[in-house]
Amino acid sequence: MDRIIPNFLIGGPPKGASTSLNFYLKQHPEIFTSPVKQTRFFSVYYDKGKDYYLNTYFSGVTNQKMVGEATPTYFLLPFVAKRIKEYNPEMKIIFCLRNPVERTFSGWSMRVNNGTEHLSFREALEENFKQRQTMKFETEEEGKIWAEDMLRDDRLEETGTRTYLEGSLYANNLRHYLKQFPLSQIKVIFIDNLQKDVHGTMKEVFTFLGVDPNYQIKNTEQKNTYKKSKFKFLEPILGKNKKFSKILANLMPKSIKKKVLDTMYVEGSKKKLTPEDRTFAYQYFKDEITELEKLLDVNLSHWKIPENL
Secondary structure (H helix, E strand, O other), X not given: OOOOOOOEEEEEOOOOOHHHHHHHHOOOOOEEEOOOOOXXXXXXXXXXXXXXXXXXXOOOOOOOOEEEEEOHHHHHOHHXXXXXXXXXXXXXXXXXXXXXXXXXXXXXXXXXXXXXXXXXXXXXXXXXXXXXXXXXXXXXXXXXXXXXXXXXXOOOOOOOOOOOOHHHOHHHHHHHHHOOOOHHHEEEEEHHXXXXXXXXXXXXXXXXXXXXXXXXXXXXXXXXXXXXXXXXXXXXHHOOOOHHHHHHHHHOOHHHXXXXXXXXXXXXXXXXXXXXXHHHHHHHHHHHHHHHHHHHOXXXXXXXXXXXX
16 A cells, blocks of 8 residues: 655644754655645645645655654644544654743744734733633634634734644643554654754654664754844735745745845844743643653653742
8 A cells, every 4th residue: 555645744833943853854865854844734724635735745755765744833733633643544743842931932922023912921821821711722613713813814913813822731732642643653852952962862753753763964053043023014914924925935036035034034132031921931831841741751840940939
């Protein structure tokens, strides 16, 4: 029987080094990754069907053993796990996790900088928590709400759906995937390990994927470094994931595309997470961290904040 492709996914979460991980994986001669990152097929474009998915993102596959794509938001959308299982029960899935408070803050900072978040960090988390009382993206109906929100081209500076908390509820999200897949088909790595020992961590990932584990990637540059938009008012229209910008990108030669991006974005100084905000946000995740330790049998004490601080 012909194999089903893709046969692996980088599932996120957002702000968790998925871009770097995808960049490292595609250097392996036995691995093909979609040239388009964030296909969003299982979350937004599922109704377009398998032929659309394969023809759009995997037409370049030849004899590579493992074929995959990276869409960071798959992790935070429980309804996606079932769709992936229905598509390919043998799918291997990789998640790269970082300190949940820092991941959440990074997500908030990004939206502040692109003009789609206007609340303070604490206020935004409180609003997100209220939203979770009625919407947790666990059903197909909520999936449609997510897709409609992502496909809107008229948002301008409107915030829309917040998922700062969802992206960092690691134990909760993993349970949804473990209902569909055995742990043997899920590989969880940590961004700290990837940054400290990229070759050792990638050897683990290559072993998990069943490709030559001794292959060493040549380029270990970290991708998706912090960029700040110089024209916030254009970001909601010409941001990299907007329909109009994708059309323009496909029409532009790479050299011109780079000049445009260099004009729109500059290296930015990251917003600082204060000790007070860190402690505030930690209250949303402390139980999740403990549960994740139990699920994966790992020590995450470096993520914890002592109660007396």
